[in-house]
Amino acid sequence: MKKKATPKRARTKQKRLSPDDRRKEFVAKATEFFSEEGFGGGTRDLARRLGVTQPLLYRYFPSKDDLIKEVYRTVYLEPFDTGWEKLLADRSKPIRDRLYEFYNAYTNVIFNRKWLRIYLYSGLKGLDINRWYVGVVRDKILTRIVRECRHEAGMPLQTKPTAAELEMAWVFHSGIFYYGVRKYIYESPVLESKEQMISDALDAFLAGFERVFGATVAISRAPVKVVG
Amino acid sequence: MKKKATPKRARTKQKRLSPDDRRKEFVAKATEFFSEEGFGGGTRDLARRLGVTQPLLYRYFPSKDDLIKEVYRTVYLEPFDTGWEKLLADRSKPIRDRLYEFYNAYTNVIFNRKWLRIYLYSGLKGLDINRWYVGVVRDKILTRIVRECRHEAGMPLQTKPTAAELEMAWVFHSGIFYYGVRKYIYESPVLESKEQMISDALDAFLAGFERVFGATVAISRAPVKVVG
DNA sequence: ACCGTTGTTTATCGACCGATCACTTATTAA
DNA sequence: TTAATAAGTGATCGGTCGATAAACAACGGT
Numbered sequence: 001m002k003k004k005a006t007p008k009r010a011r012t013k014q015k016r017l018s019p020d021d022r023r024k025e026f027v028a029k030a031t032e033f034f035s036e037e038g039f040g041g042g043t044r045d046l047a048r049r050l051g052v053t054q055p056l057l058y059r060y061f062p063s064k065d066d067l068i069k070e071v072y073r074t075v076y077l078e079p080f081d082t083g084w085e086k087l088l089a090d091r092s093k094p095i096r097d098r099l100y101e102f103y104n105a106y107t108n109v110i111f112n113r114k115w116l117r118i119y120l121y122s123g124l125k126g127l128d129i130n131r132w133y134v135g136v137v138r139d140k141i142l143t144r145i146v147r148e149c150r151h152e153a154g155m156p157l158q159t160k161p162t163a164a165e166l167e168m169a170w171v172f173h174s175g176i177f178y179y180g181v182r183k184y185i186y187e188s189p190v191l192e193s194k195e196q197m198i199s200d201a202l203d204a205f206l207a208g209f210e211r212v213f214g215a216t217v218a219i220s221r222a223p224v225k226v227v228g
Numbered sequence: 229m230k231k232k233a234t235p236k237r238a239r240t241k242q243k244r245l246s247p248d249d250r251r252k253e254f255v256a257k258a259t260e261f262f263s264e265e266g267f268g269g270g271t272r273d274l275a276r277r278l279g280v281t282q283p284l285l286y287r288y289f290p291s292k293d294d295l296i297k298e299v300y301r302t303v304y305l306e307p308f309d310t311g312w313e314k315l316l317a318d319r320s321k322p323i324r325d326r327l328y329e330f331y332n333a334y335t336n337v338i339f340n341r342k343w344l345r346i347y348l349y350s351g352l353k354g355l356d357i358n359r360w361y362v363g364v365v366r367d368k369i370l371t372r373i374v375r376e377c378r379h380e381a382g383m384p385l386q387t388k389p390t391a392a393e394l395e396m397a398w399v400f401h402s403g404i405f406y407y408g409v410r411k412y413i414y415e416s417p418v419l420e421s422k423e424q425m426i427s428d429a430l431d432a433f434l435a436g437f438e439r440v441f442g443a444t445v446a447i448s449r450a451p452v453k454v455v456g
Numbered sequence: 457a458c459c460g461t462t463g464t465t466t467a468t469c470g471a472c473c474g475a476t477c478a479c480t481t482a483t484t485a486a
Numbered sequence: 487t488t489a490a491t492a493a494g495t496g497a498t499c500g501g502t503c504g505a506t507a508a509a510c511a512a513c514g515g516t
Binding site: 038040117120121123124126130131134135138163164166167168170171172173174175176177178179181182185186187188190191192196197200201203204205207208209210211212 | 266268345348349351352354358359362363366391392394395396398399400401402403404405406407409410413414415416418419420424425428429431432433435436437439440
């Protein structure tokens with residue numbers, strides 16, 4: 001008892017995409033699908049959402065696993081902006097402004113159902129790509145943040161942050177990160193203003209870093225800037 | 229081609245447990261199993277780990293889902309210690325000592341592969357029990373912490389914390405929580421001393437709370453608007 | 457020693473999954 | 487127009503899943 005209401009006519013209306021574009025379209029929709037259903041979601045359901053039949057998937061991807069791998073690749077690699085590193089290192093701006101700007105931009109990218117769910121799924125699976133990403137966050141973001149904090153506090157420059165310093169940056173970073181998880185995964189009520197959350201977390205981090213590691217040096221606090 | 233090496237002899241050795249104990253044993257092992265495999269893990273694999281055959285599970289549990297529900301129940305309810313609330317409210321001790329003691333005790337309970345994985349899985353599934361738990365953390369722990377911080381800072385007592393105060397407590401709490409995730413789920417290197425991590429996070433939180441919400445700085449605080 | 461009760465296994469069912477193949481339809485080039 | 491090629495579908499396979507039924511084994515009361 002299948003519905004057959006002029007399927008051919010309907011399909012011929014839409015232009016045929018180039019193989020590469022079609023493939024990308026599949027990956028994009030698959031990302032959305034798996035982020036909601038988990039990677040246990042079936043290929044038939046996925047195909048139905050794509051408006052095609054299930055075997056067609058296997059013309060574009062050798063296996064479901066290969067499709068999933070490509071989903072990971074796009075989710076993890078696509079949004080990462082190398083300009084962020086430069087932003088964090090730009091000492092012409094106050095450190096607080098840099099961190100505030102960075103975390104607003106960063107969370108604008110990762111705070112959505114799709115990204116967070118894919119991230120958490122891959123983390124639970126213990127996939128290499130997740131470990132790689134954690135390493136990137138540590139090396140490209142947190143290490144840089146600690147370095148800037150040390151500089152700000154007039155502490156001697158060290159190429160590598162101490163484990164305790166890095167840990168403090170992790171706790172700070174994770175606190176912000178989990179705001180997104182609470183909002184988009186747990187769908188729990190959160191403070192409406194993400195900007196204020198970041199601002200307050202930043203105040204606590206800078207004050208804490210100074211208190212724990214900086215001893216005597218004071219960090220003059222910049223006013224909260226509400227941007228974009 | 230099944231292996232049949234004297235299975236009966238091996239089994240008769242062990243004493244038969246009472247039905248209730250056997251059931252509990254199953255739940256305990258199932259918890260371990262699902263925490264590693266995810267809830268997509270098969271009942272046959274689970275049974276193999278229990279050293280029994282798969283249909284036997286259905287004598288103790290009506291369905292796989294019922295078994296899973298009981299796994300959730302034990303994981304979520306078992307470890308929660310109501311004494312923690314009293315500890316947090318005990319104003320004969322300095323607030324920092326209370327928080328330090330609480331978070332050491334709390335993380336001793338939840339920082340293990342089993343608990344964290346079950347928690348994250350249930351969170352991704354959007355299960356009610358997860359939302360319930362998040363609500364408990366908010367109402368029993370964070371609300372109390374904020375109240376104590378307000379008291380400590382000599383601020384007027386309010387029955388309910390503001391959204392911004394609660395959010396700051398959440399960010400602090402989540403930062404500590406994610407230390408466990410990084411260590412036991414991502415298996416990423418972390419600061420060896422959990423105590424130091426808690427201590428430093430605590431310093432940052434208390435300093436930040438005072439700076440952001442304390443009377444003297446509240447005046448100079450930039451107007452971040454909390455909109456609906 | 458017997459029997460009923462309970463615990464456990466073997467065998468199997470229907471549903472669903474990922475994947476493959478033969479076939480049909482649409483597009484492009486000559 | 488037609489032949490070649492690519493895109494897409496229907497049917498189906500082997501495997502695994504959760505769950506059930508019936509047979510079997512172990513224990514306890516009498």
